Amino acid sequence: MNHRTTIAVSAALVAAAGLTACGGGAKSENRPAAAATGAGTASGDAAPSKAIEDAEQRLGIPPKPNAATQARYIAALDAISRDIVNGKPERAVSRGRSTCGSIHSFPKDHAKQVDLTRQRFSGATQFDAAQSEKILQAVHTHLCPKN
Structure with a gap:
């Protein structure tokens, strides 16, 4: 898959996820409620659609x-710096899963993987290349060892 296709599919996933998360609308009554199916998460969100799961897997x-x-993943990140998770484990997991996509998309460009990891995990706290390398290793080890 080329870079443009990867970006286009990623944008479509984000848009689809946004539409799914918004709820409401004229056609929302046609969708089964998460509570009714038992497929929801603790926060009440519906499970991702099969199409989204398939697209994520391809990426x-x-x-x-x-x-x-x-x-184990959160503990590994906390061992690097408590500022990575900063009390928001779901965000750290989301960023880690996205980083797995970068590992998959750029398998032979380790420097790019490290830089994308630095960008993805930096926010109020900026992480240097050495910390980003450790974060990347934690992601790879715990979330996507097959990538």
Whole structure:
């Protein structure tokens, strides 16, 4: 998959996820409620559609980790710097899953993987290349070891 196609599919995923998350609208009554199906998460969100899951898989984005895997991943990030997770484990998981997509998209460009990781995880706290390398390794080890 070339870079433009990857970007286009990623944009479509974001748009689809946004539409799914918004709810409401004239056709929303046609969708089954998450509570009725039991497929929702603790926050009440519906499970991602099969199309989104398939697209994420093609892009190298793994499914959300189970609780034990997430705990090990968060512990690994906290060992690097407590500022990475900063009390927001779901955000750290989301960023990690996206980083798996970067690993998949640029398998032979480790420097790009590190730079994209730095950009993705930096916010109020800026991470240097050495920290970003460690974050990338934690993501790879815990969230997407097959990439």
